[in-house]
Amino acid sequence: MERPLTQHIHPDGTTRTLREYVKDGGYRCLQKLAAGLAPKDVQRLVTEAGLRGRGGGGFPTGTKWSFVPMGPDAPKPKYIVANGDEMEPGTFKDRVLMEGDSHGLIEGMILAGYALDAEVGYIFLRGEYHLSAQRLNQAIAEAYAEGYLGKTIPGTGFRFDLHLHSSAGRYICGEETALINALEGKRAVPRAKPPFPQTVGLWGQPTVVQNVETFYNLPHIVNHGAAWYHSLSHTQDGGTKIYGVSGRVIHPGWWELPLGTTAREILEEHAGGMANGVRFRGVLPGGISTAFLVEKHLDLPLDFSSLPPQVGRLGTGTMIVLDDHTCPVGFVLNLERFFARESCGWCTPCREGLPWVARILTSFEEGHASKDDLALLDMHTKWLAPGHTFCGLAPGAMAPLQSALQYFREDFEQHISRGRCPWSKKPAQLKVLV
Amino acid sequence: MLSETERRELEEAVKHYPDKRGAAIDALLTIQRRRGWISDDLLLDIAQFLEITAEDLDSVATFYNLIFRKPVGRHVAFMCDSISCWIKGCERVQEQIKNLYDVELGQTTSDGRLTLLPIACLGQCERAPAIMIDQDVHGDITPDTIEQIVEKYK
Ligand SMILES: Cc1cc2nc3c(=O)[nH]c(=O)nc-3n(C[C@H](O)[C@H](O)[C@H](O)COP(=O)(O)O)c2cc1C
Ligand code: SF4
Ligand code: FES
Numbered sequence A: 001m002e003r004p005l006t007q008h009i010h011p012d013g014t015t016r017t018l019r020e021y022v023k024d025g026g027y028r029c030l031q032k033l034a035a036g037l038a039p040k041d042v043q044r045l046v047t048e049a050g051l052r053g054r055g056g057g058g059f060p061t062g063t064k065w066s067f068v069p070m071g072p073d074a075p076k077p078k079y080i081v082a083n084g085d086e087m088e089p090g091t092f093k094d095r096v097l098m099e100g101d102s103h104g105l106i107e108g109m110i111l112a113g114y115a116l117d118a119e120v121g122y123i124f125l126r127g128e129y130h131l132s133a134q135r136l137n138q139a140i141a142e143a144y145a146e147g148y149l150g151k152t153i154p155g156t157g158f159r160f161d162l163h164l165h166s167s168a169g170r171y172i173c174g175e176e177t178a179l180i181n182a183l184e185g186k187r188a189v190p191r192a193k194p195p196f197p198q199t200v201g202l203w204g205q206p207t208v209v210q211n212v213e214t215f216y217n218l219p220h221i222v223n224h225g226a227a228w229y230h231s232l233s234h235t236q237d238g239g240t241k242i243y244g245v246s247g248r249v250i251h252p253g254w255w256e257l258p259l260g261t262t263a264r265e266i267l268e269e270h271a272g273g274m275a276n277g278v279r280f281r282g283v284l285p286g287g288i289s290t291a292f293l294v295e296k297h298l299d300l301p302l303d304f305s306s307l308p309p310q311v312g313r314l315g316t317g318t319m320i321v322l323d324d325h326t327c328p329v330g331f332v333l334n335l336e337r338f339f340a341r342e343s344c345g346w347c348t349p350c351r352e353g354l355p356w357v358a359r360i361l362t363s364f365e366e367g368h369a370s371k372d373d374l375a376l377l378d379m380h381t382k383w384l385a386p387g388h389t390f391c392g393l394a395p396g397a398m399a400p401l402q403s404a405l406q407y408f409r410e411d412f413e414q415h416i417s418r419g420r421c422p423w424s425k426k427p428a429q430l431k432v433l434v
Numbered sequence B: 001m002l003s004e005t006e007r008r009e010l011e012e013a014v015k016h017y018p019d020k021r022g023a024a025i026d027a028l029l030t031i032q033r034r035r036g037w038i039s040d041d042l043l044l045d046i047a048q049f050l051e052i053t054a055e056d057l058d059s060v061a062t063f064y065n066l067i068f069r070k071p072v073g074r075h076v077a078f079m080c081d082s083i084s085c086w087i088k089g090c091e092r093v094q095e096q097i098k099n100l101y102d103v104e105l106g107q108t109t110s111d112g113r114l115t116l117l118p119i120a121c122l123g124q125c126e127r128a129p130a131i132m133i134d135q136d137v138h139g140d141i142t143p144d145t146i147e148q149i150v151e152k153y154k
Helices: A018-023 A029-034 A039-049 A061-066 A093-100 A102-116 A130-146 A176-183 A212-224 A226-231 A263-270 A328-342 A348-366 A371-383 A393-407 A409-418 A427-431 B004-014 B020-035 B040-050 B054-061 B083-087 B090-101 B146-150
Strands: A079-084 A120-125 A161-166 A207-211 A240-246 A253-258 A280-284 A318-323 B075-080 B114-119 B131-133 B136-138
Touching: A018 A102, A018 A130, A029 A102, A029 A212, A039 A061, A039 A102, A039 A212, A039 A226, A061 A102, A061 A207, A079 A102, A079 A176, A079 A212, A093 A102, A093 A130, A093 A212, A093 A240, A102 A120, A102 A130, A102 A161, A102 A207, A102 A212, A120 A130, A120 A176, A130 A161, A161 B020, A176 A207, A207 A212, A212 A226, A240 A263, A253 A263, A263 A280, A263 A318, A280 A393, A318 B083, A328 A348, A328 A393, A328 A409, A328 B083, A348 A371, A348 A393, A348 A409, A371 A393, A371 A409, A393 A409, B004 B020, B004 B040, B020 B040, B020 B054, B040 B054, B075 B090, B083 B090, B090 B114, B090 B146, B131 B146
Parallel strands: A079 A120, A079 A207, A120 A161, A240 A318, B075 B114
Antiparallel strands: A240 A253, A280 A318, B075 B131, B131 B136
């Protein structure tokens, strides 16, 4: 099984140097550009490869690029931005890549810049990723010294400059228009769309924001072609995916696997199954803005086009497992407290609605919730549905809540009928496992 | 007053953006690395350097949780309270920190040694629960091991 993105990452966690990266074929695709691969050829390859954005939305990258104005009359400069905010709870895949193989991001960004004739790039990195920052800074310095950055790439007339921006917290920075405001030195509140960043983005210029993992795929697509890229996956979406698992499984971790691998394979074969003494109840497949999958969904291929929308979305591909020693209501309360805290406060339904949801869930945990509260939770999943708020944060917050109300409804009802959390008095919960 | 070195660092930060304002967050973080937190006086100086109003800069500074507008201890511990760490018992570790150092989330110990803050998922979920002290991440922490870790930060 091929693992183009991660095969060279050192298992001991040490830095991979520029020399190693180049020895293993790194920056080789720049020669292809010099040999005549035109920007539109790179665009076409990416479209044919069926690359879908890895930031959670799964938007086709080639389609996104097609909205960028091209040609001699296009505005200058254009910007390429790597979204390395990675604050979605349960998600750690971009960190693995940035720490393990920093040059892959740089090479991917140069390629995107070339394809879109955009000469400046920013890596937007969450402030807590100090090791990533250190390694990326080192890699950027090496790439400048070698002339991959800051100098015309021989035979192309194209030159790319790259900057690292370390952020200062707040989950909303990961939303691409909020990210653009943050990069401009402003409060990270989302912007209205349209206009989309591809035409009016950073400092009013055309801007393409992609997830870090998305960029890592580009050099491999250019080097090996679209057919090879499709052969990596089990489904119609091309390539591999970095999947991860956390929660009470035997081996929490991450694995690069064919896109379309099932949750069952990931949980049982790679994560080693559930930890001793606990049973599986459900899983959020990719960060906390996704809906729960339960036993009956475990054999569905996990990619961006096979999961039926009424079931859920893959999201970031890093899963969080709910086990039977953990209260589902307490679990969802933790999620909604996160969302309430991280709401940017720009639009009323989210700013007011999320703390309300968290308060109601607290009343369940404290044992004084009523049937009306259950109905209120149901209502909120409609009030904060897509289209009712300014950005995707609040609808994302409703995905786990709505699915929990569907699959774990008896647990909510038991909190009401017993007047307490059925899990809270069990010393067993504290002792069984860590 | 910003020192000469600090000014030079700000000049460097500004080079990465087409306008000075773009460097607002870098500037706040740069000065905070040296001073620990952003006092009103520092805020005024940085705003003047960036050629924006202090009110404008303060609206930015107060938006981001890694910029401190109040004094913090010599070390800052960021306790992840997101879902994977919650499942693995971060609340018990936090309880233990409270017992050992008499400090709650959002507070600083009376000797000024440690500020304890909650933080969103640190991206270390495969070794939950996790804590970041200053710039170091510690994973798989337990109520039994936390004292040994915190004791490294005097
Ligand atoms: C609240 C919120 C947070 C987000 N956080 C991230 C993030 O941390 N990283 C990321 O790549 N995308 C994040 N996104 C998605 C981005 O807005 C954007 O769609 C993505 O970066 C595009 O990259 P892709 O097409 O390569 O997936 C977030 C979206 C929302 C609504
Ligand atoms: S939905 Fe929430 S995070 Fe998004 S703009 Fe509205 S208040 Fe801000
Ligand atoms: S949930 Fe704590 S590190 Fe991810």
